[in-house]
Amino acid sequence: MPKSTAVLFALCCTLLLPFTVQAEPDLIILVRHAEKSADNPADPSLSALGQARAQALAIALQHSAVSNIFTTQFKRTRETALPLAQARGITPQVLGAKRGAEHINEVVAAVRASNGVVLVVGHSNTVPAIASALGAPAMKEFCESSFSHMLVLRPTAQGVYMVQSRYDVAEASSTDANCQ
Secondary structure (H helix, E strand, O other), X not given: OOHHHXXXXXXXXXXXXXXXXXXXXXXXEEEEOOOEOOOOOOOOXXXXXHHHHHHHHHXXXXXXXXXXXXEOOOHHHHXXXXXXXXXXOOOOEEOOOOOOHHHHHHXXXXXXXXXXXXXXXXXXXXXXXXXXXOOOOOOOEOOOXXXXXXXXXXXXXXXXXXXXXXXXXXXXXXXXXXXX
């Protein structure tokens, strides 16, 4: 076989080899945990209102085809995700909350390695930071009294599109200019 034919044959065979495709979610849904009780200041459960909000989240996302759920180790994030996880037959992946950028980077890496529709249940200070790290516009932290935010991100070749919404009952507006 002539040398040029052998090179062409080798190139064609290389193109037929399997290759790894980078996973990318179709849709990313980010919410803050629901209202917490005062039962344990270090790791509170959800209050009755928070449990109702968690049910409302499951209803709001019942047709969204969520296939991956990420929470932190805290009860309030796990309990917020629980009704939807049970309805979808999904075991949420717990990503330990750490300080600062380390946690944000871990969540972003986990989300980007996922396929399908991803739900992330985080905290007032992490959800906006995670959205921004995924390519959404920068936004302020959520107010400590705000639990109804829902950010829906759609990654595309042109960038990340974001819809900022609320689910269940919206809270009264905060007068704190440092959060939303």
